[in-house]
Amino acid sequence: MTSPQAPQSADGLLRPVLSECWDSPQSWTLATYRRFGGYRGLPKALAMPPDDVIALVKDSGLRGRGGAGFPTGMKWQFIPQGDGKPHYLVVNADESEPGTCKDMPLLYANPLSLIEGMAIAAYAIRCSHAFIYLRGETVPVLRRLHHAVQEAYEAGYLGENILGSGFDLDITVHAGAGAYICGEETALLDSLEGRRGQPRLRPPFPALEGLYACPTVVNNVESVASVPGILANGKEWFRGFGSEKSAGHGxxxxxxxxxxxxxxxxxxxxxxxxxxxxxxxxxxxxxxxxxxxxxxxxxxxxxxxxxxxxxxxxxxxxxxxxxxxxxxxxxETVCVVRAVTRWTEFYAHESCGKCTPCREGTYWLVQLLRDLEAGKGRMADLEKLDDICDNIFGKAFCALGDGATAPITSSLQHFRDEYEAHITGRGCPFDPAASTVWADEPSGAAG
The missing domain is CATH 3.10.20.600 (Ubiquitin-like (UB roll))
Known part of the structure; x- marks a missing residue:
């Protein structure tokens, strides 16, 4: 199989890479993955010094695909060497963001791209035990992952002396209990250690004290799954996708x-x-x-x-x-106030309660938004929403607080007149049934 080509098509979309095999029969199997060029990157990585692998990923311009966009190679580079401690790689597959559905289809249809990427990443950071923290409700994906890991062991891509290189790696698949907060990397680590998932104060950062107080890299599924293509085809191939400062496919x-x-x-x-x-x-x-x-x-x-x-x-x-x-x-059939209220209810429900700004702030945001949606609000409530958001943003332990304020502040910026219409008109001017979005759900999150 020839390697995927990077040139851009006339309509701006590129040839699929991670999703290229999704429609193939038994796309999740090792045979299909090899047929589409899989496991060409790992042998190349094992023939290189680990630091050169890190440098290659860094030079490729790959940035984290989980949301923050931090350079992946730089994150690997932060792991101290010669410290005498075990190093760990943890893949964050706790995809729970409302509206987000990219990692689960990838793991369901092409899990071996992640397994190969994990082997490369673990080799680069001198790690012998890696973990996949999966959103626990996705049982079919869990089964596919276990099958992929088993096939990789049987083929010699995991376990002892991988491909005769002297490098050993074990992978553990862990199913979470369905908490959105565990998508935050330090809460994920606490959950993986068997404790309640709550964000940690930083510093220290996971690169120095992560899983079991040892140096740890936490990467998103898509970030790690993108690595084999870089090793197999080169950094210039990867940079052929995307823009100058945001390289690659997604x-x-x-x-x-x-x-x-x-x-x-x-x-x-x-x-x-x-x-x-x-x-x-x-x-x-x-x-x-x-x-x-x-x-x-x-x-x-x-x-x-x-x-x-x-x-x-x-x-x-x-x-x-x-x-x-x-x-x-x-x-245009959707009420912005209603949509924002549903999102905010989700964030209030999923707040771990550890820090006061998020725990108390999201509760009061929900009360205000429900009143506004029902036509019981006052003009002063709009300033109160802004004030509460200001007291949450940048002051919570983790990004959940910041995320909870984003739909509110941006909707007030773009659709303040719609909020005011709910107040002056004593209710919502939109017909919920006309939107087909959450038409039968009194509350909850989108996605």
């Missing part, structure tokens, strides 16, 4: 009021307009009203941002984040 989840919702893979820097062309556009007879670029914890955007590049710099320039590339699309 999975984009389109949901909501689109004709063909689903997963679309392309280079970072593609626009929502280009993705909508592939997805058949907004449902017939309607127009785009607002959308999230990276899940509900990223500030929302509007129709005027259709041509903004979906990369780290492009989104930051608009005051939002690329996040998990969960593009939730809403048309």
């Amino acid at each position: 999975l984009f989840s389109l949901s909501g009021h689109v004709v063909r919702p689903g997963q679309y893979e392309g280079g970072l820097g593609i626009t929502l307009r280009q993705l909508l062309e592939k997805a058949g556009g907004i449902r017939p007879g309607h127009r785009l009203k607002f959308w999230t670029p990276g899940g509900s914890s990223t500030p929302m955007l509007t129709e005027e941002h259709l041509d903004a590049p979906l990369d780290f710099e492009g989104m930051a320039g608009l005051g939002t984040m690329l996040g998990t590339r969960a593009l939730q699309i809403f048309d």
Whole structure:
């Protein structure tokens, strides 16, 4: 099988890489993975010094695909060497962000891309035991992962003396208990150690004191699954995708009021307009009203941002984040206040309660938003929302607090008149049944 080519097609979408084999029969098996070029990267990595592997990933420009966008190679480089402690690699597969659905399809259809990437990453950071922390509700994905790990052991890609290199690696698959907070890396580590999942104060950072107080790298599924292609095809191949500062390919989840919702893979820097062309556009007879670029914890955007590049710099320039590339699309039938209220209810429910700003702040945000949605609010409540968000943002132990404020502050920026209409009109002017979004759900999260 020849390696995937990076040139961009005329419509801006690129040839699938991680998703190339998804439609193949038994795509999750080792035979299919090899047929699509799998396990060409690991032998190359094992023939290189570990530091050279880190340098290659760093030079490729790969940035974390879990939301923050931190350079992956740099994160690996932070692990101290010669410290006499075990080193650990932990893959964060606790995908729980409302609207996000990229890691689970990847693990279900092509889990061996992650297994190979983990072997390369573990070799680079001198790790002999790695973990996958999976969202526990996804039992079919758990079964596929166990099958993939077993096949890798049987083929000599895991275990002792991998491919005769002298490198040993064991992988443990751990199913979480369904807490959104465990998507935060330090809460995940606490949960993995058998404790209640709550964020840790930092410093120390996981690179120095992570799992079992030892140096630990925590990476997103897609970040690690992207590594084999870099080793197999080279850093210039990877840089052929994406933009100058946001290199590589990525999975984009389109949901909501689109004709063909689903997963679309392309280079970072593609626009929502280009993705909508592939997805058949907004449902017939309607127009785009607002959308999230990276899940509900990223500030929302509007129709005027259709041509903004979906990369780290492009989104930051608009005051939002690329996040998990969960593009939730809403048309003009959706009440912004109602949507934001549902998201905020989710964050209040999922707050671990460890820090006061998030625990108390999200509770009061929900009370205010419910009153506003029901037409019981006052104009002063809008300032109160801003004030509470200001007291949460940047003051919580982890990013859950910041994420909870994002839909509120951005919706007030773009749709303040809609909030005011709920107050002056004593209720919501929208028909919930017309939107088809959460029409039968009194509360809960999107996605």
